[in-house]
Amino acid sequence: TQNYRITLLPGDGIGPEIMNVAVDVLKLVGKRFDIQFEFQTALIGGAAIDATGEPLPSATLDMCRNSDAVLLAAIGGYKWDSLPSHQRPEAGLLGLRAGLELFANLRPAKILPQLIDASTLKREVVEGVDIMVVRELTGGIYFGKPKGIFATETGERRGVNTMVYTESEIDRIGRVAFETARKRGGKLCSVDKANVLEVSQLWREEMNKLASEYPDIELSHLYVDNAAMQLVRAPKQFDTIVTGNLFGDILSDAAAMLTGSIGMLPSASLGASGPGVYEPVHGSAPDIAGLDKANPLAQILSAAMMLRYGLNQPEAADLIENGVLQVLQQGDRTGDIMSVGMNLLGCRAMGDALIQI
Amino acid sequence: TQNYRITLLPGDGIGPEIMNVAVDVLKLVGKRFDIQFEFQTALIGGAAIDATGEPLPSATLDMCRNSDAVLLAAIGGYKWDSLPSHQRPEAGLLGLRAGLELFANLRPAKILPQLIDASTLKREVVEGVDIMVVRELTGGIYFGKPKGIFATETGERRGVNTMVYTESEIDRIGRVAFETARKRGGKLCSVDKANVLEVSQLWREEMNKLASEYPDIELSHLYVDNAAMQLVRAPKQFDTIVTGNLFGDILSDAAAMLTGSIGMLPSASLGASGPGVYEPVHGSAPDIAGLDKANPLAQILSAAMMLRYGLNQPEAADLIENGVLQVLQQGDRTGDIMSVGMNLLGCRAMGDALIQI
Ligand SMILES: CC(C)[C@H](C(=O)O)[C@@H](O)C(=O)O
Ligand SMILES: CC(C)[C@H](C(=O)O)[C@@H](O)C(=O)O
Numbered sequence: 001t002q003n004y005r006i007t008l009l010p011g012d013g014i015g016p017e018i019m020n021v022a023v024d025v026l027k028l029v030g031k032r033f034d035i036q037f038e039f040q041t042a043l044i045g046g047a048a049i050d051a052t053g054e055p056l057p058s059a060t061l062d063m064c065r066n067s068d069a070v071l072l073a074a075i076g077g078y079k080w081d082s083l084p085s086h087q088r089p090e091a092g093l094l095g096l097r098a099g100l101e102l103f104a105n106l107r108p109a110k111i112l113p114q115l116i117d118a119s120t121l122k123r124e125v126v127e128g129v130d131i132m133v134v135r136e137l138t139g140g141i142y143f144g145k146p147k148g149i150f151a152t153e154t155g156e157r158r159g160v161n162t163m164v165y166t167e168s169e170i171d172r173i174g175r176v177a178f179e180t181a182r183k184r185g186g187k188l189c190s191v192d193k194a195n196v197l198e199v200s201q202l203w204r205e206e207m208n209k210l211a212s213e214y215p216d217i218e219l220s221h222l223y224v225d226n227a228a229m230q231l232v233r234a235p236k237q238f239d240t241i242v243t244g245n246l247f248g249d250i251l252s253d254a255a256a257m258l259t260g261s262i263g264m265l266p267s268a269s270l271g272a273s274g275p276g277v278y279e280p281v282h283g284s285a286p287d288i289a290g291l292d293k294a295n296p297l298a299q300i301l302s303a304a305m306m307l308r309y310g311l312n313q314p315e316a317a318d319l320i321e322n323g324v325l326q327v328l329q330q331g332d333r334t335g336d337i338m339s340v341g342m343n344l345l346g347c348r349a350m351g352d353a354l355i356q357i
Numbered sequence: 358t359q360n361y362r363i364t365l366l367p368g369d370g371i372g373p374e375i376m377n378v379a380v381d382v383l384k385l386v387g388k389r390f391d392i393q394f395e396f397q398t399a400l401i402g403g404a405a406i407d408a409t410g411e412p413l414p415s416a417t418l419d420m421c422r423n424s425d426a427v428l429l430a431a432i433g434g435y436k437w438d439s440l441p442s443h444q445r446p447e448a449g450l451l452g453l454r455a456g457l458e459l460f461a462n463l464r465p466a467k468i469l470p471q472l473i474d475a476s477t478l479k480r481e482v483v484e485g486v487d488i489m490v491v492r493e494l495t496g497g498i499y500f501g502k503p504k505g506i507f508a509t510e511t512g513e514r515r516g517v518n519t520m521v522y523t524e525s526e527i528d529r530i531g532r533v534a535f536e537t538a539r540k541r542g543g544k545l546c547s548v549d550k551a552n553v554l555e556v557s558q559l560w561r562e563e564m565n566k567l568a569s570e571y572p573d574i575e576l577s578h579l580y581v582d583n584a585a586m587q588l589v590r591a592p593k594q595f596d597t598i599v600t601g602n603l604f605g606d607i608l609s610d611a612a613a614m615l616t617g618s619i620g621m622l623p624s625a626s627l628g629a630s631g632p633g634v635y636e637p638v639h640g641s642a643p644d645i646a647g648l649d650k651a652n653p654l655a656q657i658l659s660a661a662m663m664l665r666y667g668l669n670q671p672e673a674a675d676l677i678e679n680g681v682l683q684v685l686q687q688g689d690r691t692g693d694i695m696s697v698g699m700n701l702l703g704c705r706a707m708g709d710a711l712i713q714i
Contacts, residue, residue: 250585253585
């Protein structure tokens, strides 16, 4: 028997209900593969603010550190939107990324044949799209200093943030990206704004340096504005994309939306060692929270990513991923991916359908 | 007779050939409306580098300053891509924007019924899309300091750029955006990353302040990642978008690509006073330069924007814009927008078709 300690962070909105379903799926898979999960639950985001006044209590970070992997659902909601930024749910997420040194964020955007009509793009444009965005997650303008709102000499206020990357930060995310491309189609596109930004010039230089260590990988470069265009124009040209924190935030969401069903997309945030965090790309959807309407599949696929990347249990991950394809194949749909002639299920029922497979 | 002095900046690649066509159209329109254009041509970009060693010779900037409006075609090409950044064609463009204090960049993305099938998005998703992106153009991370590549204490290199906005910079672009929305559908969406960046928090605060002066305009806010998603998911929700320099670069290109025909899209860059710069959104397309294959319509529509925004000649602008719709209606197409059953024309022939209308 393999034993794993998993920290669950259900967070806010639909978080708890999709997490419950994912845990049930994990328990079943555990039985099948003789894996024993020890689950422990902790507070983050708005739920943590309400209970403790802080979006990331130190007890939560400690518990995450002392586990083999962290499964996160979603954070945030209107309720906390007017708090000062360091007290908002998002600060909890950024603190978790920084605290666990999760510098590599893997965000797949893959078109599932069963859901291709959910895309707003034409079938022939998106059929077969399978993109992995590797986003740097603990550097860049998200964390660079100086940052803040300062008074100028004239008394006017001035907002400042700093986009910074060091050679070693670029090198380590670059390596993850080249390795990822190697396990996929062997093509890596690095996205920057090197025609304007010095930080991007360093980024490009380091990526080019790394390329000589990965002669089997075809490296290309795109400016971020062109990359945003190309994702809309011809998304099939992309295999693996590597980029900084801010560009990755924007492009991974654009790529995700090409699929038309962000309720289906998982992500993984990984460090050099220690536990990774696995979470859906979608948000906490406060308007449908508690109504048993949420799509639990991105959460379930995040659990599969956890098995694959965090716990080295690829067969268990395969079982879940194939199960998800099967429930879709048999026509089961939650509201967000519903179409004519399919079976509309709630969150819990979708989980049950999967478990019955 | 109205007299206007127009500086022409043909630049690189297909620039000269599309500029020639646009000038012929302007001459004809001038005769029709008793407008006298005095054209003067200057060097910018790669052409200027080759001739003078600098991407923006001071003679060019002086000539632009002493004119009523500037019509620019396109800059850049592989040839100059390996030069250090301050000697590259792009530096000329950034210098022109800074030198003329062109803080407001207007980028329309409008679906033309005749070209709707060129979009990669489904007809029902893009039919009727008419978005104006108002991008701040002389501030933000494009110009903020410190910027550069510096050595850290450990000897490692560190790339740095700074995203900065002052209250007054936000205020002046905000006013342009609210006024623009007022002339359009009355809806303004401000895009920022206020859940992470302090500079965006100041941006949002100032936009909210301005809203009280424009009670007839409906102001909303989106985070930039969500805006990139929403452009793909449901572009019709947008009327006017206002955002900073970097986010505007990315989102205006994504919005442009929704139309499927960026060879059709003009733009205007305006200051508080003095001449504006009018240019197509597309680039210099070096691979088809000199082959008489380029689509001149974005350049021609940029001339129309010049007449409308720079010279206050709305009827002349209308004439050109209607003429463009008519050539499309009669089936004339350049290669980039060609489809089955249409007449394929070269750059010059497309201009002639328009002139014959
Ligand atoms: C909530 C927010 C801070 C976060 C980010 O910008 O990284 C989110 O958009 C994401 O992509 O995970
Ligand atoms: C060429 C480049 C410097 C420029 C920019 O980033 O502003 C271009 O992408 C644009 O949008 O006009």
